[in-house]
Amino acid sequence: MKRITFLFFIIFSTMLLAQPEANYDETKIPKFSVPDPLTSFSGLTITDSLQWEEKRKLEIFQFFEKQIYGKVPALLDEYSFKVIEQDNNALGGKAQRKQIAVGLKKNGRTLNFNILLYLPNGHENAPVFLGYNFHGNHTVTNDPNVIITEAWNANSTDLKISNNKATEASRGVRANRWPIDKMLDKGYGLATVYYGEIDPDKNDFSDGLHSLFYDEEQTKPKTNEWGSIAAWAFGLSRAMDYLDNDTNISNVIVFGHSRLGKAALWAGATDPRFTGVISNNSGCGGAALSKRKFGETIGRINNSFPHWFSESFKKYSNREETLPVDQHQLLTLIAPRPLYVASAIEDEWADPKGEFLSAQHASKVYELYGKKGISLTDVHEVDRPIQQTLAYHMRSGKHDVTDYDWDQYITWAETFSR
Ligand code: GTR
Secondary structure (H helix, E strand, C coil), X not given: CHHHHHXXXXXXXXXXXXXXXXXXXXXXXXXXXXXXXXXXXXXXXXXXXHHHHHHHHHHHHHHHHHHHHCECCCCCCEEEXXXXXXXXXEHHHCEEEEEEEEEEEECCEEEEEEEEEEXXXXXXXXXXXXXXXXXXXXXXXXXXXXXXCCCCCCCXXXXXXXXXXXXXXXXXXXXXXXXHHHHHHCCCEEEEEEHHHCCCCCCCCCCHHHHHCCCXXXXXXXXXXXXXXXXXXXXXXXXXHHHCCCCCEEEEEEEEECHHHHHHHHHHHHCCCCCXXXXXXXXXXXXXXCCCCCCCCXXXXXXXXXXXXXXXXXXXXXXXXXXXXXXXXXXXXXXXXXXXXXXXXXXXXXXXXXXXXXXXXXXXXHHHCCCCCCCCCCCCCECCCECCCEXXXXXXXXXXXXXXXXXXXXXXXXXCCC
Protein backbone atom coordinates (compact mmCIF):
# COMPACT_ATOMS: atom_id res chain seq x y z
CA MET A 1 0.00 0.00 0.00
CA LYS A 2 2.75 2.37 1.02
CA ARG A 3 4.61 1.61 -2.20
CA ILE A 4 1.55 2.43 -4.32
CA THR A 5 1.05 5.76 -2.56
CA PHE A 6 4.73 6.49 -3.12
CA LEU A 7 4.42 5.60 -6.81
CA PHE A 8 1.41 7.90 -7.19
CA PHE A 9 3.33 10.62 -5.44
CA ILE A 10 6.24 10.26 -7.88
CA ILE A 11 3.96 10.23 -10.95
CA PHE A 12 1.94 13.19 -9.71
CA SER A 13 4.94 15.35 -8.81
CA THR A 14 6.67 14.57 -12.13
CA MET A 15 3.49 15.68 -13.91
CA LEU A 16 3.49 18.91 -11.96
CA LEU A 17 7.13 19.64 -12.58
CA ALA A 18 7.25 18.52 -16.20
CA GLN A 19 7.77 21.45 -18.52
CA PRO A 20 6.80 21.35 -22.16
CA GLU A 21 9.75 21.53 -24.58
CA ALA A 22 10.74 25.11 -25.37
CA ASN A 23 9.12 26.20 -28.63
CA TYR A 24 11.28 27.83 -31.31
CA ASP A 25 8.81 27.48 -34.15
CA GLU A 26 6.83 30.61 -35.15
CA THR A 27 4.06 28.44 -36.60
CA LYS A 28 3.49 26.82 -33.18
CA ILE A 29 2.89 30.04 -31.28
CA PRO A 30 -0.55 29.96 -29.65
CA LYS A 31 -3.20 32.37 -30.96
CA PHE A 32 -3.36 35.34 -28.65
CA SER A 33 -4.15 39.02 -28.71
CA VAL A 34 -1.81 41.62 -27.28
CA PRO A 35 -3.64 43.45 -24.45
CA ASP A 36 -4.25 47.04 -25.50
CA PRO A 37 -2.35 49.51 -23.30
CA LEU A 38 -4.98 52.13 -24.17
CA THR A 39 -8.06 50.18 -23.03
CA SER A 40 -8.50 50.06 -19.26
CA PHE A 41 -9.41 46.85 -17.42
CA SER A 42 -12.99 48.14 -17.23
CA GLY A 43 -13.08 48.87 -20.98
CA LEU A 44 -12.44 52.62 -21.04
CA THR A 45 -10.62 53.93 -24.13
CA ILE A 46 -7.66 56.19 -23.37
CA THR A 47 -7.09 59.00 -25.83
CA ASP A 48 -4.57 61.38 -24.25
CA SER A 49 -1.61 61.45 -21.88
CA LEU A 50 -3.59 62.96 -19.01
CA GLN A 51 -6.18 60.21 -19.18
CA TRP A 52 -3.37 57.67 -19.46
CA GLU A 53 -1.81 58.95 -16.27
CA GLU A 54 -5.05 59.29 -14.34
CA LYS A 55 -6.99 56.26 -15.50
CA ARG A 56 -4.65 53.64 -16.81
CA LYS A 57 -1.01 53.84 -15.80
CA LEU A 58 -1.67 53.14 -12.13
CA GLU A 59 -3.78 50.03 -12.70
CA ILE A 60 -1.09 48.55 -14.96
CA PHE A 61 1.59 49.47 -12.45
CA GLN A 62 -0.34 47.87 -9.60
CA PHE A 63 -0.82 44.68 -11.56
CA PHE A 64 2.90 44.33 -12.21
CA GLU A 65 3.65 45.26 -8.63
CA LYS A 66 1.27 42.81 -6.96
CA GLN A 67 1.15 39.94 -9.43
CA ILE A 68 4.54 39.87 -11.13
CA TYR A 69 7.57 41.41 -9.39
CA GLY A 70 6.03 41.89 -5.93
CA LYS A 71 5.68 44.86 -3.62
CA VAL A 72 8.42 46.37 -1.50
CA PRO A 73 7.00 45.69 2.00
CA ALA A 74 7.99 48.92 3.82
CA LEU A 75 10.31 51.89 3.93
CA LEU A 76 13.86 51.59 5.23
CA ASP A 77 14.56 52.94 8.72
CA GLU A 78 17.90 54.43 7.75
CA TYR A 79 20.11 55.00 4.77
CA SER A 80 23.76 56.07 4.79
CA PHE A 81 26.66 56.42 2.36
CA LYS A 82 30.34 56.99 2.70
CA VAL A 83 33.02 57.56 0.08
CA ILE A 84 35.55 54.93 1.15
CA GLU A 85 38.07 55.44 -1.65
CA GLN A 86 38.71 58.18 -4.20
CA ASP A 87 41.32 58.90 -6.87
CA ASN A 88 40.99 61.94 -9.13
CA ASN A 89 43.55 60.55 -11.54
CA ALA A 90 42.34 57.05 -12.18
CA LEU A 91 42.65 55.04 -15.41
CA GLY A 92 45.70 56.94 -16.58
CA GLY A 93 44.21 60.31 -15.65
CA LYS A 94 41.02 59.86 -17.65
CA ALA A 95 38.68 59.53 -14.74
CA GLN A 96 37.81 60.27 -11.20
CA ARG A 97 37.16 57.00 -9.37
CA LYS A 98 35.04 56.81 -6.25
CA GLN A 99 33.96 53.77 -4.27
CA ILE A 100 30.97 54.45 -2.11
CA ALA A 101 29.75 52.23 0.72
CA VAL A 102 25.99 52.35 1.08
CA GLY A 103 24.30 51.12 4.26
CA LEU A 104 20.63 50.15 4.41
CA LYS A 105 18.99 49.64 7.82
CA LYS A 106 15.71 48.07 8.83
CA ASN A 107 14.55 46.47 12.08
CA GLY A 108 18.04 46.76 13.54
CA ARG A 109 19.54 44.80 10.64
CA THR A 110 21.99 46.26 8.09
CA LEU A 111 22.92 45.50 4.49
CA ASN A 112 25.96 47.12 2.86
CA PHE A 113 26.86 47.42 -0.79
CA ASN A 114 29.54 49.27 -2.76
CA ILE A 115 29.09 51.52 -5.76
CA LEU A 116 32.06 51.81 -8.12
CA LEU A 117 31.86 55.15 -9.92
CA TYR A 118 34.03 56.52 -12.74
CA LEU A 119 33.43 60.07 -13.92
CA PRO A 120 35.14 61.49 -17.02
CA ASN A 121 37.76 64.12 -16.24
CA GLY A 122 37.23 67.31 -18.17
CA HIS A 123 33.44 66.97 -18.22
CA GLU A 124 31.93 68.88 -15.35
CA ASN A 125 28.45 67.58 -15.42
CA ALA A 126 28.36 64.12 -16.96
CA PRO A 127 25.56 61.68 -17.68
CA VAL A 128 26.18 58.30 -16.08
CA PHE A 129 25.22 54.75 -17.01
CA LEU A 130 24.23 52.78 -13.92
CA GLY A 131 24.21 49.01 -14.23
CA TYR A 132 24.65 45.94 -12.09
CA ASN A 133 27.45 43.51 -12.80
CA PHE A 134 27.14 39.72 -12.33
CA HIS A 135 30.30 38.87 -10.38
CA GLY A 136 31.72 41.90 -8.57
CA ASN A 137 32.87 45.44 -9.33
CA HIS A 138 36.47 44.26 -9.78
CA THR A 139 35.40 42.09 -12.74
CA VAL A 140 34.40 45.06 -14.94
CA THR A 141 37.92 46.53 -15.18
CA ASN A 142 41.59 45.67 -14.73
CA ASP A 143 41.99 48.71 -12.46
CA PRO A 144 43.91 47.21 -9.49
CA ASN A 145 42.26 49.54 -6.97
CA VAL A 146 38.73 48.29 -7.30
CA ILE A 147 37.64 46.57 -4.09
CA ILE A 148 36.88 42.85 -4.36
CA THR A 149 33.40 41.91 -3.15
CA GLU A 150 33.06 39.67 -0.13
CA ALA A 151 29.49 38.66 -0.92
CA TRP A 152 28.40 35.20 -2.05
CA ASN A 153 29.30 34.68 -5.73
CA ALA A 154 28.13 32.04 -8.23
CA ASN A 155 30.99 29.72 -9.16
CA SER A 156 32.32 29.90 -12.71
CA THR A 157 35.37 28.11 -14.08
CA ASP A 158 35.58 30.53 -17.03
CA LEU A 159 35.45 33.55 -14.76
CA LYS A 160 37.80 32.00 -12.19
CA ILE A 161 35.37 32.07 -9.29
CA SER A 162 35.29 29.09 -6.93
CA ASN A 163 34.13 28.39 -3.38
CA ASN A 164 31.44 31.04 -3.99
CA LYS A 165 34.00 33.77 -3.36
CA ALA A 166 35.60 36.31 -5.67
CA THR A 167 39.38 36.73 -5.53
CA GLU A 168 42.10 38.65 -7.36
CA ALA A 169 41.96 35.94 -10.07
CA SER A 170 38.67 37.32 -11.43
CA ARG A 171 39.78 40.94 -11.74
CA GLY A 172 38.85 42.25 -15.20
CA VAL A 173 37.27 38.98 -16.39
CA ARG A 174 34.17 40.85 -17.58
CA ALA A 175 35.95 43.98 -18.86
CA ASN A 176 34.80 43.02 -22.37
CA ARG A 177 31.20 43.88 -21.40
CA TRP A 178 32.08 47.31 -20.02
CA PRO A 179 33.94 49.58 -22.51
CA ILE A 180 34.74 52.13 -19.82
CA ASP A 181 37.39 53.99 -21.88
CA LYS A 182 34.91 54.50 -24.67
CA MET A 183 32.26 55.81 -22.27
CA LEU A 184 34.74 58.22 -20.67
CA ASP A 185 36.03 59.43 -24.06
CA LYS A 186 32.45 60.28 -25.03
CA GLY A 187 31.92 62.15 -21.77
CA TYR A 188 29.90 59.49 -19.93
CA GLY A 189 30.48 58.10 -16.49
CA LEU A 190 29.83 54.58 -15.25
CA ALA A 191 28.39 53.48 -11.92
CA THR A 192 28.22 49.77 -11.18
CA VAL A 193 27.22 47.55 -8.28
CA TYR A 194 27.54 43.80 -7.74
CA TYR A 195 23.94 42.54 -7.68
CA GLY A 196 24.83 39.77 -5.22
CA GLU A 197 25.48 42.40 -2.55
CA ILE A 198 21.78 43.35 -2.70
CA ASP A 199 20.41 39.84 -2.89
CA PRO A 200 22.46 36.71 -3.59
CA ASP A 201 20.99 35.03 -6.67
CA LYS A 202 19.88 31.74 -5.15
CA ASN A 203 16.58 30.32 -4.03
CA ASP A 204 17.09 31.28 -0.42
CA PHE A 205 15.17 34.09 1.22
CA SER A 206 17.08 33.92 4.50
CA ASP A 207 19.71 36.39 3.29
CA GLY A 208 19.99 39.60 1.26
CA LEU A 209 17.70 42.61 1.28
CA HIS A 210 14.46 40.68 1.91
CA SER A 211 15.63 39.45 5.30
CA LEU A 212 15.96 43.00 6.68
CA PHE A 213 12.22 43.48 6.42
CA TYR A 214 10.98 40.34 8.16
CA ASP A 215 8.81 40.31 11.29
CA GLU A 216 9.90 37.90 13.98
CA GLU A 217 9.46 34.31 12.78
CA GLN A 218 9.07 35.37 9.12
CA THR A 219 11.33 33.44 6.73
CA LYS A 220 10.25 34.64 3.32
CA PRO A 221 8.30 37.50 1.70
CA LYS A 222 4.48 37.33 1.67
CA THR A 223 2.61 36.20 -1.47
CA ASN A 224 2.36 39.61 -3.13
CA GLU A 225 5.72 40.84 -1.90
CA TRP A 226 9.00 41.17 -3.74
CA GLY A 227 11.15 38.51 -5.28
CA SER A 228 14.80 39.06 -6.18
CA ILE A 229 14.15 41.15 -9.32
CA ALA A 230 12.19 43.73 -7.32
CA ALA A 231 14.90 43.69 -4.63
CA TRP A 232 17.57 44.34 -7.28
CA ALA A 233 15.44 47.17 -8.71
CA PHE A 234 15.15 48.63 -5.21
CA GLY A 235 18.96 48.47 -4.92
CA LEU A 236 19.31 50.45 -8.17
CA SER A 237 17.11 53.15 -6.66
CA ARG A 238 19.29 53.27 -3.54
CA ALA A 239 22.36 53.71 -5.75
CA MET A 240 20.38 56.46 -7.47
CA ASP A 241 19.82 58.17 -4.10
CA TYR A 242 23.58 58.69 -3.97
CA LEU A 243 24.12 59.55 -7.65
CA ASP A 244 21.23 62.01 -7.63
CA ASN A 245 23.06 64.07 -5.03
CA ASP A 246 26.44 64.07 -6.75
CA THR A 247 26.74 67.53 -8.31
CA ASN A 248 29.14 66.20 -10.97
CA ILE A 249 26.40 64.02 -12.46
CA SER A 250 23.79 65.44 -14.83
CA ASN A 251 21.53 62.43 -15.13
CA VAL A 252 21.45 58.67 -14.84
CA ILE A 253 20.54 56.06 -17.45
CA VAL A 254 19.88 52.65 -15.94
CA PHE A 255 21.21 49.65 -17.86
CA GLY A 256 20.94 45.90 -17.41
CA HIS A 257 21.70 42.69 -19.24
CA SER A 258 19.51 39.60 -19.14
CA ARG A 259 18.12 39.00 -15.61
CA LEU A 260 19.61 42.36 -14.71
CA GLY A 261 17.82 43.84 -17.74
CA LYS A 262 14.57 42.68 -16.14
CA ALA A 263 15.66 44.47 -12.95
CA ALA A 264 16.61 47.62 -14.91
CA LEU A 265 13.16 47.73 -16.54
CA TRP A 266 11.39 47.37 -13.21
CA ALA A 267 13.68 50.03 -11.71
CA GLY A 268 12.78 52.33 -14.62
CA ALA A 269 9.07 51.67 -14.06
CA THR A 270 9.22 52.26 -10.30
CA ASP A 271 11.64 55.19 -10.18
CA PRO A 272 11.04 58.24 -12.42
CA ARG A 273 14.46 59.68 -11.56
CA PHE A 274 16.09 57.45 -14.18
CA THR A 275 16.29 59.63 -17.29
CA GLY A 276 16.63 56.64 -19.59
CA VAL A 277 16.40 52.85 -19.41
CA ILE A 278 18.31 50.19 -21.38
CA SER A 279 17.17 46.58 -21.53
CA ASN A 280 19.87 44.38 -23.09
CA ASN A 281 18.57 40.90 -24.00
CA SER A 282 16.20 40.88 -21.00
CA GLY A 283 13.86 38.21 -22.44
CA CYS A 284 11.14 36.44 -20.46
CA GLY A 285 9.82 38.54 -17.56
CA GLY A 286 11.71 41.47 -19.13
CA ALA A 287 10.93 43.01 -22.50
CA ALA A 288 9.67 39.88 -24.31
CA LEU A 289 5.95 39.17 -24.71
CA SER A 290 4.99 36.24 -22.49
CA LYS A 291 1.92 35.16 -24.44
CA ARG A 292 4.02 34.03 -27.42
CA LYS A 293 5.49 31.25 -25.24
CA PHE A 294 8.59 31.28 -27.44
CA GLY A 295 11.85 30.15 -25.83
CA GLU A 296 11.74 30.67 -22.07
CA THR A 297 8.20 30.71 -20.65
CA ILE A 298 6.68 31.78 -17.33
CA GLY A 299 6.49 28.15 -16.25
CA ARG A 300 10.14 27.61 -17.02
CA ILE A 301 11.39 30.77 -15.39
CA ASN A 302 9.35 30.22 -12.22
CA ASN A 303 10.63 26.67 -12.09
CA SER A 304 14.31 27.44 -12.61
CA PHE A 305 14.35 30.65 -10.58
CA PRO A 306 11.55 30.37 -7.99
CA HIS A 307 12.96 33.40 -6.14
CA TRP A 308 12.94 35.96 -8.97
CA PHE A 309 9.27 37.01 -9.01
CA SER A 310 6.59 37.34 -6.36
CA GLU A 311 4.94 34.11 -5.23
CA SER A 312 1.71 35.36 -6.84
CA PHE A 313 3.28 35.16 -10.32
CA LYS A 314 3.43 31.35 -10.06
CA LYS A 315 -0.28 31.08 -10.82
CA TYR A 316 0.56 32.13 -14.39
CA SER A 317 3.06 29.30 -14.92
CA ASN A 318 1.95 27.51 -18.12
CA ARG A 319 -1.18 29.71 -18.04
CA GLU A 320 0.03 32.76 -19.96
CA GLU A 321 -3.35 33.04 -21.69
CA THR A 322 -4.95 34.04 -18.39
CA LEU A 323 -2.68 37.07 -17.88
CA PRO A 324 -4.61 40.34 -18.32
CA VAL A 325 -1.36 42.15 -19.24
CA ASP A 326 1.81 41.42 -21.16
CA GLN A 327 5.35 42.71 -20.93
CA HIS A 328 4.89 45.55 -23.44
CA GLN A 329 2.82 47.17 -20.69
CA LEU A 330 5.85 47.13 -18.42
CA LEU A 331 7.56 49.22 -21.11
CA THR A 332 4.65 51.68 -21.19
CA LEU A 333 5.26 52.47 -17.51
CA ILE A 334 8.57 54.07 -18.51
CA ALA A 335 6.95 56.41 -21.09
CA PRO A 336 7.62 59.14 -22.05
CA ARG A 337 11.22 58.69 -20.88
CA PRO A 338 13.76 57.28 -23.35
CA LEU A 339 13.85 53.48 -23.40
CA TYR A 340 16.11 51.18 -25.43
CA VAL A 341 15.17 47.55 -26.00
CA ALA A 342 17.97 45.48 -27.53
CA SER A 343 17.94 41.87 -28.68
CA ALA A 344 20.43 39.49 -30.29
CA ILE A 345 19.30 37.35 -33.23
CA GLU A 346 20.83 34.11 -31.90
CA ASP A 347 19.41 34.67 -28.40
CA GLU A 348 16.30 32.62 -29.12
CA TRP A 349 15.76 31.68 -25.47
CA ALA A 350 14.98 35.39 -24.84
CA ASP A 351 12.63 35.57 -27.87
CA PRO A 352 14.15 38.49 -29.83
CA LYS A 353 11.06 38.85 -32.00
CA GLY A 354 8.88 38.95 -28.87
CA GLU A 355 11.04 41.81 -27.61
CA PHE A 356 10.63 43.69 -30.88
CA LEU A 357 6.83 43.24 -30.89
CA SER A 358 6.71 44.38 -27.29
CA ALA A 359 8.57 47.60 -28.18
CA GLN A 360 6.15 48.11 -31.08
CA HIS A 361 3.05 47.65 -28.95
CA ALA A 362 4.35 49.92 -26.17
CA SER A 363 4.95 52.73 -28.64
CA LYS A 364 1.36 53.97 -28.69
CA VAL A 365 1.81 55.28 -25.18
CA TYR A 366 4.93 57.21 -26.27
CA GLU A 367 2.86 58.63 -29.12
CA LEU A 368 0.33 60.02 -26.63
CA TYR A 369 3.16 62.28 -25.45
CA GLY A 370 4.18 63.24 -28.99
CA LYS A 371 7.25 60.95 -28.77
CA LYS A 372 8.28 58.40 -31.32
CA GLY A 373 8.72 54.70 -30.82
CA ILE A 374 8.71 51.69 -33.11
CA SER A 375 5.79 51.87 -35.51
CA LEU A 376 3.70 48.87 -36.46
CA THR A 377 5.07 49.06 -40.00
CA ASP A 378 8.74 49.00 -38.90
CA VAL A 379 10.60 45.73 -39.42
CA HIS A 380 13.51 44.44 -37.39
CA GLU A 381 16.51 44.13 -39.59
CA VAL A 382 19.68 42.71 -38.08
CA ASP A 383 22.22 45.37 -37.10
CA ARG A 384 19.93 48.22 -38.19
CA PRO A 385 18.97 50.12 -35.06
CA ILE A 386 15.76 52.14 -34.96
CA GLN A 387 16.61 54.98 -32.61
CA GLN A 388 13.60 56.93 -31.45
CA THR A 389 12.68 57.89 -27.89
CA LEU A 390 11.72 54.23 -27.64
CA ALA A 391 14.63 52.61 -29.49
CA TYR A 392 15.29 49.06 -30.64
CA HIS A 393 18.04 47.00 -32.19
CA MET A 394 18.51 43.39 -33.15
CA ARG A 395 22.23 42.67 -33.06
CA SER A 396 23.82 39.77 -34.90
CA GLY A 397 25.28 37.15 -32.57
CA LYS A 398 24.49 35.69 -29.19
CA HIS A 399 23.17 36.53 -25.73
CA ASP A 400 25.82 39.00 -24.53
CA VAL A 401 26.76 42.67 -24.15
CA THR A 402 29.12 43.81 -26.90
CA ASP A 403 30.87 46.97 -28.06
CA TYR A 404 28.28 47.17 -30.81
CA ASP A 405 25.52 47.41 -28.18
CA TRP A 406 27.35 50.15 -26.27
CA ASP A 407 28.08 52.12 -29.47
CA GLN A 408 24.33 52.24 -30.11
CA TYR A 409 23.47 53.15 -26.50
CA ILE A 410 25.95 56.01 -26.49
CA THR A 411 24.77 57.40 -29.84
CA TRP A 412 21.17 57.24 -28.63
CA ALA A 413 21.97 58.74 -25.21
CA GLU A 414 23.57 61.73 -26.97
CA THR A 415 20.09 62.70 -28.19
CA PHE A 416 18.66 63.35 -24.72
CA SER A 417 21.19 63.16 -21.92
CA ARG A 418 22.91 66.54 -22.01
C1 GTR B 1 18.87 32.42 -17.99
C2 GTR B 1 17.44 32.79 -17.71
C3 GTR B 1 17.10 34.04 -18.46
C4 GTR B 1 18.16 35.10 -18.33
C5 GTR B 1 19.57 34.57 -18.24
C6 GTR B 1 20.63 35.51 -17.69
O1 GTR B 1 19.25 31.23 -17.42
O2 GTR B 1 16.64 31.71 -18.12
O3 GTR B 1 15.82 34.51 -18.06
O4 GTR B 1 17.88 35.94 -17.26
O5 GTR B 1 19.66 33.44 -17.46
O6 GTR B 1 20.41 36.28 -16.78
O7 GTR B 1 21.77 35.41 -18.19
